[in-house]
Amino acid sequence: MLEYTVKKILQARVYEAARETPLSPAPFLSRRFDNNILIKREDLQPVYSFKIRGAYNKLVQLSDEQKDRGVITASAGNHAQGLALAAKLLGVKAVIVMPRITPEIKVVAVRAQGAKVVLKGDAFGEAVAHAQELIEGHGYTYIPPFDDIDVIAGQGTVAVEILRQNPGRIDAIFVPVGGGGLIAGVAAYVKYLRPEIKVIGVESEDSASLKAALDTGERVQLDQVGVFAEGVAVAQVGKSPFTVMRDLVDSIITVNTDEMCAAVKDIFEDTRAVSETSGALSLAGLKKYIQQTSASGETLVCINSGANTNFDRLQHIAERTELGEQREAILAVTIPERPSSFKTFCRTIGQRMVTEFSYRYADPEQAHIFVGIQIKLGGEDRQAVIDKLREAGYPVEDLTDNELAKLHLRHLVGGRPQERFDEEVYRFEFPERPGALMNFLTHLPHDWNISLFHYRNHGAAYGRVLVGMQLPEDDRGHAEEHFDEIGYRYWKESDNPAYRFFMK
Numbered sequence: 001m002l003e004y005t006v007k008k009i010l011q012a013r014v015y016e017a018a019r020e021t022p023l024s025p026a027p028f029l030s031r032r033f034d035n036n037i038l039i040k041r042e043d044l045q046p047v048y049s050f051k052i053r054g055a056y057n058k059l060v061q062l063s064d065e066q067k068d069r070g071v072i073t074a075s076a077g078n079h080a081q082g083l084a085l086a087a088k089l090l091g092v093k094a095v096i097v098m099p100r101i102t103p104e105i106k107v108v109a110v111r112a113q114g115a116k117v118v119l120k121g122d123a124f125g126e127a128v129a130h131a132q133e134l135i136e137g138h139g140y141t142y143i144p145p146f147d148d149i150d151v152i153a154g155q156g157t158v159a160v161e162i163l164r165q166n167p168g169r170i171d172a173i174f175v176p177v178g179g180g181g182l183i184a185g186v187a188a189y190v191k192y193l194r195p196e197i198k199v200i201g202v203e204s205e206d207s208a209s210l211k212a213a214l215d216t217g218e219r220v221q222l223d224q225v226g227v228f229a230e231g232v233a234v235a236q237v238g239k240s241p242f243t244v245m246r247d248l249v250d251s252i253i254t255v256n257t258d259e260m261c262a263a264v265k266d267i268f269e270d271t272r273a274v275s276e277t278s279g280a281l282s283l284a285g286l287k288k289y290i291q292q293t294s295a296s297g298e299t300l301v302c303i304n305s306g307a308n309t310n311f312d313r314l315q316h317i318a319e320r321t322e323l324g325e326q327r328e329a330i331l332a333v334t335i336p337e338r339p340s341s342f343k344t345f346c347r348t349i350g351q352r353m354v355t356e357f358s359y360r361y362a363d364p365e366q367a368h369i370f371v372g373i374q375i376k377l378g379g380e381d382r383q384a385v386i387d388k389l390r391e392a393g394y395p396v397e398d399l400t401d402n403e404l405a406k407l408h409l410r411h412l413v414g415g416r417p418q419e420r421f422d423e424e425v426y427r428f429e430f431p432e433r434p435g436a437l438m439n440f441l442t443h444l445p446h447d448w449n450i451s452l453f454h455y456r457n458h459g460a461a462y463g464r465v466l467v468g469m470q471l472p473e474d475d476r477g478h479a480e481e482h483f484d485e486i487g488y489r490y491w492k493e494s495d496n497p498a499y500r501f502f503m504k
Contacts, residue, residue: 005188005244008149009156017056017089018045018157023165023301026270029283033290036299039283040162042306043273047109049231049306050158051082051145054181057154058143059086067092072140074127076102077231078306079145084113095140097131100431103310146181147238156185162301163193171298172198172289176281176305177210177252178232180241186303187248198250202285204228204278205254209237214252224489228257231278231306253285253292258406260284261320267304276309277317320406328355329373329382330405332397332501333389337367348392349373349385356410368501370399370409397497403427405498408454408466423451424479425499428465429489430455436463443486447472452503466493468503 021044026037042050059071070093073083080096087094094115098107102119111117120130135142144151162173173190175183187199201210206226213219219242222235255263263280266287267273282302289295309317335341346354356372375381382400389396399405404427430436452468471479483490493499 001244002188002192002248005149005152005156005185006192008153009160009185009189012053012057012150012153012157013060014053014057014154014157016060017086018052020161021045023162024271026266028270029266033287034296035290036297037286038166038299038301039267039271040158040301040303041271041273042158043275043279043304047078047081047085047113048308049078049082049279050155050182050303051078051306052085053082053157054146054148054151054154054185055079055082055143056086056089058148058150059083059090059092061150062092062141066141069139069141070095071143072097072131072134073143073145074098074131075145076127077106078308080106080110080115081113081308083143084110084115088114095131095134097127097134099127105310106308109308144238146179146234147240148181149240149244152181152185152188152241152244154185155182156189158182158303159186159189162186163190166299166301169299170194170197170301171295172200172250172286172300174200174202174253174282174286174289174300174302176232176278176303177201177203177237178207178234178278180210180237180245182303182305183210183249184238184241184244187245191248199245199248200285200289201249201252202282203252203254204232204260204281205256207233207235208252208254209234210242210249211252211254213237213242214246214249226257228260228277231276231308232281253288255281255284255288258320259288261317263287264317265321271304273304273307274309274314275304276306277313279304279306279309281305326382327375328400329375329385330356330399330402330410331371331373331386331389332399332405332497333369333371334395335367335369337363337365341367342369345369345394348389348394350388352385358410370405370502372410397501399498402496402498403491404466404493404496407464409498409502411454423468423470423494424476425452425466425468425493425496425503426483427491427493428467428483430463430465431488440486440488443482444469445472445475445482448475 021041024039024041026039029037045052072095074097076098084094096110096115097118097120099121100119107117121127175186177183183201190197190199204226209222219236225233225235260277260280263284264275267275267280286300286302335345353374355374358370386396449470451470454466455463
């Protein structure tokens with residue numbers, strides 16, 4: 001299988017549509033981490049991602065009869081744009097089925113390439129199902145985003161370029177993983193020619209389908225996937241990619257939202273490119289690898305897989321960057337409710353920058369403050385700040401890794417209710433489309449009262465919503481049955497310390 005895949009990579013036709021992208025030095029990152037770090041710039045492709053390689057190579061392999069019937073795919077992201085351009089260059093009719101929640105910027109980009117866009121459903125699965133219906137009705141040829149050997153071969157040309165552009169020492173190549181097409185192609189070519197080079201996959205920790213598959217020895221269907229890095233939000237790694245690379249990948253590193261946001265900033269500072277979060281995934285993994293292994297003096301390559309991000313998302317990315325770089329701690333601190341207590345608190349933390357401070361009077365004896373404090377790189381300094389505050393007699397709750405605090409609390413107004421009442425609090429992901437809120441409300445029983453609501457647009461396909469509800473006694477144990485019927489992802493937050501300190 002390995003030799004066959006490498007042969008397909010060497011025979012791949014991509015350069016009528018794609019271009020050879022540079023392997024750019026990252027001088028700031030290299031000095032900061034004491035390693036030679038190189039970035040493969042797939043963000044410089046005509047459609048701003050590597051997906052044009054696999055889409056074009058698959059399309060060009062079709063028979064004339066298949067091309068005449070037209071092609072179709074279901075995609076909300078970079079594969080859609082890659083296929084649209086490939087079809088345009090080859091004069092083939094292309095139909096792209098996209099979920100209705102797809103950001104307008106991506107819909108416009110696909111239409112600009114001449115493809116027909118069909119918006120169907122709120123979830124990717126509904127778009128796939130509709131694409132199959134259109135295939136049955138019109139005879140289109142389906143072009144998969146990753147689960148196909150010709151697509152894998154096209155993506156594998158990234159590795160051909162890397163080894164040609166840097167024929168000397170390479171210690172590891174970090175590859176972002178969604179469905180697995182890119183890492184399958186890279187791993188096959190690299191391990192065939194240079195088996196000493198580590199191939200390390202990087203996944204978002206809330207959509208780590210390859211890690212789950214490697215851990216169990218077979219492909220796993222995840223119950224839920226996170227959507228922040230939507231370019232890699234895949235519930236199950238592809239069958240063909242897994243067959244190719246299951247014995248070739250050295251390890252998998254998972255990273256969180258904050259680490260991806262920090263990597264977006266790192267790429268910008270070294271290249272002035274604004275990567276999408278999934279595009280910066282591999283650099284986030286590279287940084288974590290250095291942290292975990294104390295690597296020094298190595299040559300490390302990461303693949304910036306794409307730059308198709310919404311402008312609206314940049315504010316949210318910037319907010320999370322300091323946390324991702326471990327340069328900010330978010331704390332809930334209880335201080336005495338009396339004059340000069342804030343001054344005393346600041347004197348205790350010493351010569352440190354306070355990045356955020358939120359407070360509202362709620363109790364005559366004590367005040368709960370929400371405070372951001374700038375720290376030195378790494379978790380040890382954060383713990384030192386917490387220890388110092390506790391030694392001074394302040395009760396402290398660390399909220400740095402608390403999603404409710406980061407997504408909602410720091411932007412929420414209103415404070416505590418004036419009188420105590422019972423409520424249950426849940427965090428939801430709503431599809432970003434008209435009617436999503438009404439759909440949620442109509443599924444709730446009429447005697448449930450909404451006691452808290454916070455939503456903020458992040459420029460993504462899904463919105464983050466915090467909802468407090470007063471429930472009748474008989475419904476307390478059955479609330480989640482109603483939420484399951486709605487189909488939105490949710491997390492219960494009634495016991496979250498951020499909620500208890502500042503909103504309950």
